[in-house]
Amino acid sequence: MSAMTQAVSFAGRLLVATPALTDPNFDRAVVLLLDHDEEGTLGVVLNRPTPIEVEAVLEAWAELAGAPAVVFQGGPVALDSALALAVVPGEQAAEAVLGWRRVHGAIGLVDLEAPPELLAAELGSLRVFAGYAGWAPGQLEDELLEGAWYVVESEPGDVSAPDPERLWRSVLRRQRGELAMVATYPDDPSLN
Template sequence: MTEVSSLTGRLLVATPALADPNFDRAVVLLLDHDEEGSLGVVLNRPTPVGVGDILQSWAELAGEPGVVFQGGPVSLDSALGVAVVPGESGRSAARTEEGPLGWRRVHGAIGLVDLEAPPELLAAAVGSLRIFAGYAGWGPGQLEDELAEGAWYVVESEPGDVSSPAPERLWRAVLRRQRSELAMVATYPDDPSLN
């Protein structure tokens, strides 16, 4: 098998050609990507369910909007916490295990939260927290096939992507900040037949 270059911490931005309704205009943060597969969460699918309705103890740390996000179509009954810890972005990759107790670095200042830990452990360190129900997953080579088919743009993530206060505008915002022809894709109409 060929060596897989890790895309962990990068964003997958759905191309207008991606036909899967689960990922229409989706922005996915890759939390893990290696030869065994890929796992990520969709950053721009808020639900009407408040964080306090399912994880009361974490509600105060959740950023606006304080709702649970649909992280993807897999395991919708499970929850993942993703948090940004300010001041952690400049740390070297060799020091990945450092950071507040109950938080594991994924990329830069972005990391996974142990939702079984007491929220008080992280309260002082966390800049923003998002709770996701479910996740997006790909088996070995599956994401690489989708990339080869042109289903996704791969771009750098920024800590603010995790906590965007306007998640419904994240797809356009991420594309617009690209310094390439991708910035033009942000103007693609929601329904091209109405153009």
């Protein structure tokens, strides 16, 4: 890996799967990168809701979960583990919020071991993920060179999108230039 590539961190940005990405785990995926450094990359897929209600697995956190209040499949790694993201709106994001660690801007990781009532007044909607997406050192950079992903800026609303199945198209649509046109790419190009 070159020093230039290594110095650029994509933490807080989105990976948006290109139509060329054939891995079924990431078909039309939008991944928020939580960590990206010389030790590798970790993120969560934002647009894979499951039918499992948050209340069924983390009852104490259910009231804070945004709609849809289901667990999302964060990626193919460690599906038996949970992590949560939440937006801390307004000025609170600039301060330290106990039980919340900033990832980027107003977006942060929630300590699910903390009592929910400790965070209830501070958090915008909470989203719970089972598993995560992970890349070994240099692996993501290789996938970027292969054209598997677009790297774009995230917005706080991406974490709590009320219609996650449309997130891939909406993130692409808000980009400038030719990238916005990718949002019109058909689900099945053979039907064109």
